Amino acid sequence: MRKLQGWRDYQKRLQREGLRARLVKKSLWLLPLLVFFGLGTQFFRINLSTGHFKTFTEKAALFEGEGAETSSLFTKKDLRALINPDDLFRDPGGKIDLHCSNRSFSLETSLDKGLQDYMLKKIRSSQSPMIGFVAMDPPTGRILSMIDSKKVDGVKSVCLSSQFPAASIFKIVSAAAVIDGCHICADTKLTYNGRRHTLYKNQLTHGVNRYTNKISLKTSFAKSVNPVFGKLGMFRLKRELLEEYANRFGFNQPIDFELALQPSRISVGDDPYHWAELTCGFNRETLISPVHGAMMAASILNDGKLVEPTIIQRATDNEEKTVYAGGVSVMRQVISRKASQEMKALMAATISYGTCRRTFRGYRRDPVLSKLLIGGKTGSINNKTDELRYDWFVGFCAEKKGTKKLALAVLVVHDKLLRAKAQEFARLAMRYYFKESTGHKRGSA
Numbered sequence: 001m002r003k004l005q006g007w008r009d010y011q012k013r014l015q016r017e018g019l020r021a022r023l024v025k026k027s028l029w030l031l032p033l034l035v036f037f038g039l040g041t042q043f044f045r046i047n048l049s050t051g052h053f054k055t056f057t058e059k060a061a062l063f064e065g066e067g068a069e070t071s072s073l074f075t076k077k078d079l080r081a082l083i084n085p086d087d088l089f090r091d092p093g094g095k096i097d098l099h100c101s102n103r104s105f106s107l108e109t110s111l112d113k114g115l116q117d118y119m120l121k122k123i124r125s126s127q128s129p130m131i132g133f134v135a136m137d138p139p140t141g142r143i144l145s146m147i148d149s150k151k152v153d154g155v156k157s158v159c160l161s162s163q164f165p166a167a168s169i170f171k172i173v174s175a176a177a178v179i180d181g182c183h184i185c186a187d188t189k190l191t192y193n194g195r196r197h198t199l200y201k202n203q204l205t206h207g208v209n210r211y212t213n214k215i216s217l218k219t220s221f222a223k224s225v226n227p228v229f230g231k232l233g234m235f236r237l238k239r240e241l242l243e244e245y246a247n248r249f250g251f252n253q254p255i256d257f258e259l260a261l262q263p264s265r266i267s268v269g270d271d272p273y274h275w276a277e278l279t280c281g282f283n284r285e286t287l288i289s290p291v292h293g294a295m296m297a298a299s300i301l302n303d304g305k306l307v308e309p310t311i312i313q314r315a316t317d318n319e320e321k322t323v324y325a326g327g328v329s330v331m332r333q334v335i336s337r338k339a340s341q342e343m344k345a346l347m348a349a350t351i352s353y354g355t356c357r358r359t360f361r362g363y364r365r366d367p368v369l370s371k372l373l374i375g376g377k378t379g380s381i382n383n384k385t386d387e388l389r390y391d392w393f394v395g396f397c398a399e400k401k402g403t404k405k406l407a408l409a410v411l412v413v414h415d416k417l418l419r420a421k422a423q424e425f426a427r428l429a430m431r432y433y434f435k436e437s438t439g440h441k442r443g444s445a
Helices: 004-024 029-045 056-064 078-080 085-090 113-124 169-181 219-220 225-247 272-280 290-301 337-352 422-432
Strands: 096-101 103-109 129-139 142-150 187-191 212-215 305-308 310-318 322-325 330-333 370-380 389-399 405-413
Touching: 056 219, 056 310, 078 096, 078 337, 085 142, 096 142, 096 212, 113 129, 113 337, 113 422, 129 290, 169 219, 169 272, 169 290, 169 370, 187 219, 187 225, 212 219, 212 225, 219 225, 225 272, 290 370, 290 389, 290 405, 337 370, 337 389, 370 422, 389 422, 405 422
Parallel strands: none
Antiparallel strands: 096 103, 103 310, 129 142, 129 405, 187 212, 305 330, 310 322, 370 389, 389 405
16 A cells, blocks of 8 residues: 555656646646646545545535535445444434534434334334344335344344344245246146155155155245255256355345345355255355345345345435435346246245244235235244244235235244244234225224
8 A cells, every 4th residue: 555655646746747847838827727626636535445435424524615515425335334223213214313523414214103113012022032123115125114122242233134044034045046047837846755844865866755745836935845945956956056046136245225234145065965955944054134034025026126225215414405315226137027926926825824824824804914915934943052043034915906015024033932923023014014005094903
């Protein structure tokens, strides 16, 4: 860095000498231009170590001058450095006031105050060590509710942290990959031997005998049948497609957000049995955050488009000038529209006769839930010492005769006592959020 700075000083010195010579030869009318150039260089100086313009604090200082242009002055990166996520939860659905470099700024969030308050009461009453709840508007990526409940040390934010094993919710990626990349459909018949929720090496063969079970991909997904997905990973997806679709869905890469969001992680090796473990989520090394889980669910409703999350709608200074405006940003098309329709069928089967059947029993007769298309995926796995159990629900709901939609990710970390499950919190949120649009007033679900 010192060498670079010395070179720049040398170049600047040559430029100054050249300018001085030309000024002598010509006339003094260039002097005002030189002064303006010098001031402009100081005003818009660039941070060489990052390649970006000034920090948030330095930008805020620019407002001290009159007539400063404020539109689109701040970026998501600027906001990440300034916002404390806990501030969002203390004033749900309202405005956050910030003070920086003797200036005041007001941030309008995308949080739905009713949903945030309602779920906050439900979640905070739980005695589970950790709960992370994220609700998102799928087409826009707007975060409608985000709640952290932490009764243990060492976790700054449950919703923004990717230190939690994805478990079987990774089957969303696996199923989408085999549908989109291997031309398998929801009704394709597959086989397996042994128990549904184990993954022994002798279950991962093509052998067929009188004990072999035949099952569709849809039912395998709904009931989370590990050996079926293990065989798909070992013989169909393998390393190449596993890595490709994990990357498509946003693993191993930063996600641009106004809050500091840890990237979700997966590592694909060369061992075929490892491919089987990854495909069915039978490992503790594939890690994901609740925010990313909600994005994955939203992509299924978005016809295969992965949309960046946003929680700040607008930021203004004390003169009501806009310094930041949130917007819709599509990251990429992760699967085809046809594949997303197949995935809706798989996730709907999880609700009707799969691992969510008990929690959603009677939903077809419910005055609110019966008017919705509901889909989801559950996942659960213990930590290495079996002291904690990670319990996931990632899913969506959408009006059958309307445009209102919701994507959800819920993580409940249980200790020795199993309390309310992740899917139970999801059902509460679905019912509350859609009460108004189905002609029912919001209240207790």
